[in-house]
Amino acid sequence: MGFLEAYKSFWKNYVNFSGRSPRSAYWYVVVWNVIIFAVLYFLAFVFGISIFMESALGGTGIASSGGALFMMVLVWLYLLAILLPTISLMVRRLHDSGKSGLYLLLDLIPFVGSIIMLVFMCLESDGPNQYGDLDSEFDI
DSSP: OOHHHHHHHHHHTTTOOSSOOOHHHHHHHHHHHHHHHHHHHHHHHHHHHHHHHHHHTTSOSHHHHHHHHHHHHHHHHHHHHHHHHHHHHHHHHHHHTTOOGGGGGGGGSTTHHHHHHHHHHHSOOOSSBTTBOTTSOOOO
16 A cells, blocks of 8 residues: 555545554554644744744734634644544554554553554554454555
């Protein structure tokens, strides 16, 4: 599965908590989301700098503040939009390494849980297991 196909499939299977997802498809989606967040945060930063510069030059900064607020709302809306699909993708990724989706609850442990989940997301496929066969097409 390629870079673009993985991201399309991410949205198509946003509530699919069964089956498996290969490691490459998971990391393609992570890269896509990092790129999108970087662009949104950069635009929010640019609008924020324009507010600062306008007020530093004697203006009120009100004209630019709407753009910065709009960009931050966009960032939060995107974050909310990818929450459920990301959870389902992580559950399928855990299935691919032979683990139950309940292991995702480890992510609730501050710091240590995130490190454990990072390790789990990097594990190789487990071969045929109770969640499906490796030879079947992956649904991410």
